[in-house]
Amino acid sequence: MARRVRIHELGGPEVLRVENYDPGQPGAGDVLVRQTAIGVNFIDIYTRTGFYPAPGGLPATLGIEAAGVVEALGSGINGLRVGQRVGYAVSPGAYTDLRTVSASALFALPDEISDETAAAMLNKGVTARYLVRQTYRVGPRDTILIHAAAGGVGSILSQWAKHLGAKVIGTVGSLEKVAIAAANGCDHVIPYNDEDFVARVRDITKGYGVDVVYDGVGKATFGGSLDCLRPRGTMVSYGNASGAIEPFDVALLAKKGSLYLTRPMLATHIATREALAENVDDLMAVVGAGAVNVEIGARFALKEAAEAHRALESRATSGSIILIP
Numbered sequence: 001m002a003r004r005v006r007i008h009e010l011g012g013p014e015v016l017r018v019e020n021y022d023p024g025q026p027g028a029g030d031v032l033v034r035q036t037a038i039g040v041n042f043i044d045i046y047t048r049t050g051f052y053p054a055p056g057g058l059p060a061t062l063g064i065e066a067a068g069v070v071e072a073l074g075s076g077i078n079g080l081r082v083g084q085r086v087g088y089a090v091s092p093g094a095y096t097d098l099r100t101v102s103a104s105a106l107f108a109l110p111d112e113i114s115d116e117t118a119a120a121m122l123n124k125g126v127t128a129r130y131l132v133r134q135t136y137r138v139g140p141r142d143t144i145l146i147h148a149a150a151g152g153v154g155s156i157l158s159q160w161a162k163h164l165g166a167k168v169i170g171t172v173g174s175l176e177k178v179a180i181a182a183a184n185g186c187d188h189v190i191p192y193n194d195e196d197f198v199a200r201v202r203d204i205t206k207g208y209g210v211d212v213v214y215d216g217v218g219k220a221t222f223g224g225s226l227d228c229l230r231p232r233g234t235m236v237s238y239g240n241a242s243g244a245i246e247p248f249d250v251a252l253l254a255k256k257g258s259l260y261l262t263r264p265m266l267a268t269h270i271a272t273r274e275a276l277a278e279n280v281d282d283l284m285a286v287v288g289a290g291a292v293n294v295e296i297g298a299r300f301a302l303k304e305a306a307e308a309h310r311a312l313e314s315r316a317t318s319g320s321i322i323l324i325p
Contacts, residue, residue, distance in 0.1 A: 003325070004096035005305045008059040010050040013306035013313075016062070023098050026074035030100045033086060035068035037119035038094050040300075040308045040321040041152070042216075042241055048309065051244070055092045062305070063094025063323075067109060067118035077103045085109040087118035089126045089280060090270065095305055097325035104273050107280050112288050120320035121156065121294040123266070125283040126276075127238070128156040130269040131214055132164060133282070135262060136234050140165030142211045145201060145228050147221050148241065149186050150177035152320040156292055157214060158184040163291040169204060171197050171221070173315050180295075180318045192221065201228040209233055209257075219243035231257035238264055241315065295319030 001020040009015055026032045044062045046052040054060035067087035070080055080086065080103060088094075091105040109118050132138040138161050146161065148154040149170025161168050162185030170186035172178055173193055181189040188204050190197045201210060209230035215221055216239030226235055237245065253259040270276035286292045297319030300308040304323070311317050 002098035004061045006059050006061050013309040016306045018303050026100045028075045030074040032072040033068045034071045035066045036115040037067050038323040039065035039119045061093040065123035066094040067115040089122040117294050119322050120296050124152045126279045129279045135264045136212045138164045138166050143167040145169045145210045145213045147171045147215045147217045149181040150318040155184045159292045198224045198227045217242050234260040
């Protein structure tokens with residue numbers, strides 16, 4: 001029997017349950033994957049608490065990204081073989097040691113990228129990629145602000161932006177993470193719980209402001225982020241780690257300098273296999289070339305998924321958290 005981590009009701013980490021189940025054999029277009037590493041993301045917490053609805057309703061198996069080995073193939077599949085290493089960035093139901101996955105979601109993993117690295121980077125890395133290449137196309141003339149620059153997405157985002165030539169200002173939640181963010185390519189690092197990040201950004205930019213803010217923190221940083229932008233700057237709100245952003249008067253965007261505000265989501269940017277492949281291929285290239293290093297901040301056994309959630313919610317970790325079946 002295989003094992004999976006499910007929720008039958010919404011709530012705290014204690015609602016996560018380890019269960020035995022039979023994944024069955026893959027049907028047409030599906031692949032049976034024995035998973036070796038699973039990524040833990042804030043979307044898993046959003047689903048567990050009800051901030052995002054669980055796909056298909058409750059009960060639900062959490063998780064969206066993982067890596068592993070092909071165990072069996074359904075009919076009508078080309079380009080994959082039994083024993084091949086594969087990974088996926090988005091396929092709900094990842095918290096398990098054995099599962100079926102649509103072949104359209106899977107990508108072969110190159111030798112230079114380990115299963116653990118793939119599980120730690122695919123969803124977060126594809127997110128970082130669309131943020132710096134599509135939502136706002138970062139270039140060498142840009143000065144940018146990245147919140148949570150030592151976190152899973154933030155660490156990849158910072159390195160990628162630096163690789164593209166931008167001047168990167170990062171914020172972190174503790175003094176212990178300053179060195180981590182600096183190693184991720186941040187030219188300036190601000191511990192926002194200890195310093196006024198708006199004042200620091202204005203000082204660094206000589207009062208002008210940054211071209212774009214990437215904010216995955218949400219409620220705690222949103223207002224200040226707007227105050228960090230130059231006239232006609234772009235505010236990218238892509239997450240809510242500290243809670244949902246409160247409603248506000250959109251006229252503030254005009255008053256603060258004709259600002260642009262966007263709330264992108266990954267699903268829109270990978271709506272087709274071609275779009276997903278474009279993002280994954282670019283991610284694999286920058287990681288394979290060493291331009292982006294993927295840090296695994298913590299590993300937990302699959303049965304310790306609740307502890308992994310507590311660690312992520314505490315925002316005390318850096319890099320990515322993974323589960324090992």
